[in-house]
Amino acid sequence: MNSAIPETTSQFARSATASIPTRVLGCLAVASLAAVALLGLVVSPRDVNQGEAVRFMYLHLPVIWIAYASFVLAAVASALLLWKGAARPDKGRHYDRLAGAAAEVGVFFTALTIITGAMWGRLTWGVYWQWDARLTTTAIMFVSYLGYLALRQIPAEPVVRSKRAAIASLLAAVNLPLGHYSVDWGVTLHQEASLSSLSDPLITGDMLVVLVFSVMSFTIVAAWLMVHRYRVIRLEEIFEEEGLETALAARRAEVDQPGESGLETAGAL
Amino acid sequence: MDVNDRSGLDDSEPPPALDLTPRHGLDDVDAIRRELGKGKKRWITVAGVLIVFAFGFLVVQFLQDATVFFRNVDQAVAERDELGDRRFRIQGRVIPDSVEVIDDVVTFEILHGCATAAVRHLTDPAELFDNPWIPVVLDGSWKPQTVKLVGGTDDYVFESDRMLINHTNEYSSNNAEQVESNLPDDFLVGCDLTRNDVGLD
Amino acid sequence: MESWGMILTGYGIVFGALLGYALVVLRRGRRLVDQLGLGELVTEAAEVGEHHEEPPWT
Known part of the structure; x- marks a missing residue:
């Protein structure tokens, strides 16, 4: 923080979307990510078959876990919005923000999944990409949620926009089980799940510890990102509402004093 | 059409005024x-x-x-007539003792579902190919040629020009014992092939 | 060696992307706060009689 900021500056001015809990979470996220790098690159042993390439597992599995969890959260929030939003508009706005924040974080982590998966694939399979069921459904997931995010940006009345987005989120979520279970249903190059059950993992001790730690660390990072993104969406809403109010005021002024464009004034906000 | 032709207009009517009303309602x-x-x-x-x-x-x-990325060896052998010389992907585990390299061509046998197939691979094998019993996915087609296999002879060889490693979902830092168990215990259950045939005993 | 090059690049991309995304989110929040006038000095805002509201997370 900048110590030059005068005492009279509000707490909010200095912290923007941060608060004490998010600062704690942020510190924890940075520390645990540093530990992931150390454990994944130095402490973890080589895999007997894959050699050093196994180190990609500590990135790839956690990021896809976050992506799936984020999209499930977005779907749940969207369903709640459609279910309870009409009766409680304030709750509806909350669920809409939650879905938006979760979906954006999910898209970001899906991109990381595709990148880390491609690099890991190059080292193990021998290729960056194949049109295998798991890879293709992951790409479909990425594109459909990009569409969801684009849909959220289309200017419209907030209730209409949030309902439209919620329906799109639920439609995109149909692909989630298809993608996750594609390795069991289809004949795929991608291997089946290694951690479908913690009681009978297919990963030996030391590697399992690093993997579980890495999953927890990335979860903390994602939670931090999601809280901040949620708050940014809230600020964007305030900004949009203020812009609208200014535009309305300008319109009224335009009627009172014909010849001046109120919308130009609003655009300069 | 002459835009200046005002013959059809009634000069007694005033020209339509410019629309100066707001673009939308005040509170729209x-x-x-x-x-x-x-x-x-x-x-x-x-x-x-x-x-x-x-x-x-x-x-x-x-x-x-x-949805169907490859055919396992047993399927590919059973559907051989249907497949003809068409390109497809075949999957099986490489029998370690069968690998030979002659003039940049790698020949080996793959095994899955109690069936074996001879392979002639024409390009560089994938990085993890040297691992014993590694499952591979090969891109290519059947070619007629009499070859000797661990379980007898065959009239076809699979000629491939692209190799992918189909690694499993098991990870281990253990050493030689783990390598030995790369072939699942039940892999040869119900087959005419014995562990001795494939060089395990 | 090829493996290590790829692995370090992969870790670099992931950690770099996380840092980049976090900074983008924080900066966007800060910019909105500034644009909304929420970052103005309390005294200054009071002098000009501006409405000075703080969101619930502060």
């Missing part, structure tokens, strides 16, 4: 919202079109290729 919030988001709308439309095309392309890929 939606219209103002749309007006404010005009610039945004253009890039969203472009992004939307790209996303729809990408989505369509991916769905087509999924329906064409994705």
Whole structure:
């Protein structure tokens, strides 16, 4: 923080979307990510078959876990919005923000999944990409949620926009089980799940510890990102509402004093 | 058409005045919202079109290729007549003792579902190919040629020009014991082949 | 060696992307706060009689 900021500056001015809990979470996220790098690159042993390439597992599995969890959260929030939003508009706005924040974080982590998966694939399979069921459904997931995010940006009345987005989120979520279970249903190059059950993992001790730690660390990072993104969406809403109010005021002024464009004034906000 | 031809107009009527009414009602919030988001709308439309095309392309890929990525050796042998000389992908585990390299051509046998197939691979093998019993996916086609296999002879060899490693979902830091167990215990259960045939005992 | 090059690049991309995304989110929040006038000095805002509201997370 900048110590030059005068005492009279509000707490909010200095912290923007941060608060004490998010600062704690942020510190924890940075520390645990540093530990992931150390454990994944130095402490973890080589895999007997894959050699050093196994180190990609500590990135790839956690990021896809976050992506799936984020999209499930977005779907749940969207369903709640459609279910309870009409009766409680304030709750509806909350669920809409939650879905938006979760979906954006999910898209970001899906991109990381595709990148880390491609690099890991190059080292193990021998290729960056194949049109295998798991890879293709992951790409479909990425594109459909990009569409969801684009849909959220289309200017419209907030209730209409949030309902439209919620329906799109639920439609995109149909692909989630298809993608996750594609390795069991289809004949795929991608291997089946290694951690479908913690009681009978297919990963030996030391590697399992690093993997579980890495999953927890990335979860903390994602939670931090999601809280901040949620708050940014809230600020964007305030900004949009203020812009609208200014535009309305300008319109009224335009009627009172014909010849001046109120919308130009609003655009300069 | 002559735009200056005013013959059809009744000169007694005054010309229509310019529309100076506001573009929307004073409190038409939606219209103002749309007006404010005009610039945004253009890039969203472009992004939307790209996303729809990408989505369509991916769905087509999924329906064409994705659900059955390869045939296991037993399936590929059973469907040999049907497959003819068509290209397809075959999957099986490499029998370690069968690997030979002559003039940049790697020959070996793969095993899956109690069936074996001879392979002639024409390009560089994948990095993890040296691992014992590694499962591989090969791109190529059947070629007629009499070859000797661990379980007898065959009249076809699979000629491949692309090799992918189909690694499993098991990870271990253990050493030689783990390598030995790369072949699942039940892999030869119900087969005419014995562990001795494939060089395990 | 090829493996290590790829692995370090992969870790670099992931950690770099996380840092980049976090900074983008924080900066966007800060910019909105500034644009909304929420970052103005309390005294200054009071002098000009501006409405000075703080969101619930502060």
